[in-house]
Amino acid sequence: MSQNISTVMQQAQEAFEQYRKVSGKNRAIFLETIAEEIESLKDALVAVAHQESHLPLGRLQGEIGRTTGQLRMFARLVAEGSWVEACIDLPNPDRVPPKPDTRKMLVPIGPVAIFGASNFPFAFSTAGGDTASALAAGVSVVIKAHPAHPETSALVFSAIEKAIARCQMPPHTVQHLSDSSIEAGKALVMHPLTTAVGFTGSQAGGKALRAYAEQRAVPIPVFAEMSSINPVVLFPESLNQNHINLAKTFAGSITLGMGQFCTKPGLLLAIDSPALALFTEALEHELTQVSLHPMLHSGIAQAFDKARNTLTNQDGVVSKSIENTELTQPTPSLAQVQAKDFISNPTLHEEAFGPFALLVICKDTEELSTALKALGGQLTATLMATDEDVKQYPAILDLQSALAGRVILNAAPTGVEVAASMVHGGAYPATFDARYTSVGTGAIKRWVRPICLQGFKDWMLPGELKNDNPLKIWRLVNDVFTNSSI
């Protein structure tokens, strides 16, 4: 095993030494070519992913669109080129001591290991956002596919291989591990040539990878997107005005993809009121109306069943009995708990990954604040609020903002826009480091480091840092943003 990983990582290092020199424009063509090759396999990909993941065909078709969209977004980013944060401070020989010429830009960090997610067989897997951002950055990638969809992953990798050949990229720029064992994953994280890890999955999985990384002689970051209960606060006036629409929105969001989204709203919080009771009744009804499909695999269905049972068996939690005709296709449900019981019981702050949410009923604003303060880091925090609600409860907005990477007003947290302004990250346990995002162009920052070149002559500098700015990128020159030449 470790011999195999050693060979893989040595190949990844050799590929990196070539690939990091490929221009942004050529990396962009490579990313676009991967997108084209995926599109040319679309029907076959959807069919095999449907078989392996049980996700509906429409969702999988849409996910292919998102995947190729991500590849093209990174292609545009690196073709334009300003993302390297080029920064130039010109020399001043008259200063005492003389000021040197210093120029900075982001450069790729080295071979990285990407672990595919089970819940996005395309968009967070073999050619997903981690791989796309890494290839855009200029690093070589070793992919360990999720064992729940090996055929899908192999087929996507065949598209990448075709793109490597068509674009004449170094042969091992992307490699695909067929071995899906835990040992292979451990060896990948621990190999001295691995410089960073990207992972989307369970908290247990993320923590295991981080524990391996901590055993290394040279530490490396593990960028893990793990667990989040995505608290939603339903404000009083909003509930009064919209309880039916709110119930419809959240029934949809809680059960979308059978609740198998990192941003599924697993926690609803509100101050007790007659409108809240009406909302709850409506939501429970709406949850019986949604169409179901089997969960991704039996392991995830079992884990959901166990997690939901743990939550609903806690002191003070009230839930209707659930008729589960089929374990792999669980019935969506809502449970309720009073805030005082929620606040004092950390078990209730854990995620149940599937179609379930917990409603926390608060006596007053103070109890709502205390409940929010009890939570760990989150990917999202949502406010369902009228303008008047926002004006009346500024401290709740502050608390929500402190919790999460993304704060959403009046929309469900499921549905993550892939854009420069997206943050899909948050404090632990959402991820290990709230400084990074795994969605949007910002995801490229995980695979790069800044380098300062001091006293270099113009002919020695990379295009990004040359005086005449041949790439026409935006740069900070003597502390002023400009896309001009010097």
Next chain:
Amino acid sequence: MSQNISTVMQQAQEAFEQYRKVSGKNRAIFLETIAEEIESLKDALVAVAHQESHLPLGRLQGEIGRTTGQLRMFARLVAEGSWVEACIDLPNPDRVPPKPDTRKMLVPIGPVAIFGASNFPFAFSTAGGDTASALAAGVSVVIKAHPAHPETSALVFSAIEKAIARCQMPPHTVQHLSDSSIEAGKALVMHPLTTAVGFTGSQAGGKALRAYAEQRAVPIPVFAEMSSINPVVLFPESLNQNHINLAKTFAGSITLGMGQFCTKPGLLLAIDSPALALFTEALEHELTQVSLHPMLHSGIAQAFDKARNTLTNQDGVVSKSIENTELTQPTPSLAQVQAKDFISNPTLHEEAFGPFALLVICKDTEELSTALKALGGQLTATLMATDEDVKQYPAILDLQSALAGRVILNAAPTGVEVAASMVHGGAYPATFDARYTSVGTGAIKRWVRPICLQGFKDWMLPGELKNDNPLKIWRLVNDVFTNSSI
């Protein structure tokens, strides 16, 4: 002890919740006021720091200038405001599904702990670069001063306290631990309210702090600037043309501040040649000509003596016997070793923090490459090279660039320019994460995280993200850089 730290951190959290809302312009005034207050104590500060650190008066006066310069650089950065990387993607209701309004910026992360360095009693200590960048970012700071200069630290902190009062900042925005014990440091790193750690010092110290951080329930980053031997490659033509000047330059750089700089060139590498022999002879002579002063404290002097002895006692290392009249004021020295012995012995890749360098004599380019590949991460890598040398040895430049955060052509690595384009960082063991710098405006990135606000109305948004761009900052709007309003 831990009760005390709990109080301190609770106060830091309360201050953070206020201070994070202080505008960039007011943070700038605060930073400038700290600089003014330090200047008004300049004579007293230099006197007490000289007594505590043995550093020459001229150097300490210069270091105060650097310290106030850093504070003012961060003041300019946050007064201008574009550093928050504001990014706006406008909504598109016609897209299927409708595209939401998403806006992103960097926000402060929470209370941070800063550990002062012994070798920069001003510029990397109580009001040094870590504190300045943290206050610019909007986080509250708890400072643990280095025990080697407690009086200096207390006096600098009095300047900060005056600035807090003058600018009416929250009282505990900056706190100063009088307890310099290891236990206090450990409690500070492990406290649940601490969100990041800044440290400059030894590898052992940095690793200890990281080990504490790894024991936490919620992991936090330890930004530690630790050890670096700062390899310098002396290229053939450069040696042929300049061996006398090179010897003078490196005698000065190796012994500057008694070799107590993170960027001291501790390793010189060259291909064997008659010019190299002449350079070595000249450098050994120059090292006898430099003026000396005692090292910072007896502990650092003992550690240097031990580290140098360890290095010079390794197989194949040749060094002249050193007459050390006084342990706290060691005699500078150079040792030599053949590359084959250097490459195979990791002990020789370790730092001796003080006025010492090791010269590695290589048979040929291949041996030089192998020696560079054997090294860990570095703060700096230097090339002393003519244009012809650079053209002839591109692979050596590649290897140097892969090693270090800053690559320097034809200047000594000591002397770190404080500027936007500076990188003072590098892969382990130089730091734990090559993605960050502790010098230059980029240092602010350690104390912030991105947040995405989705669907917010204009009146709810912070100034940085409002449509009319009241702060006139540079923003990425629909993927285009602009400082206009929307």
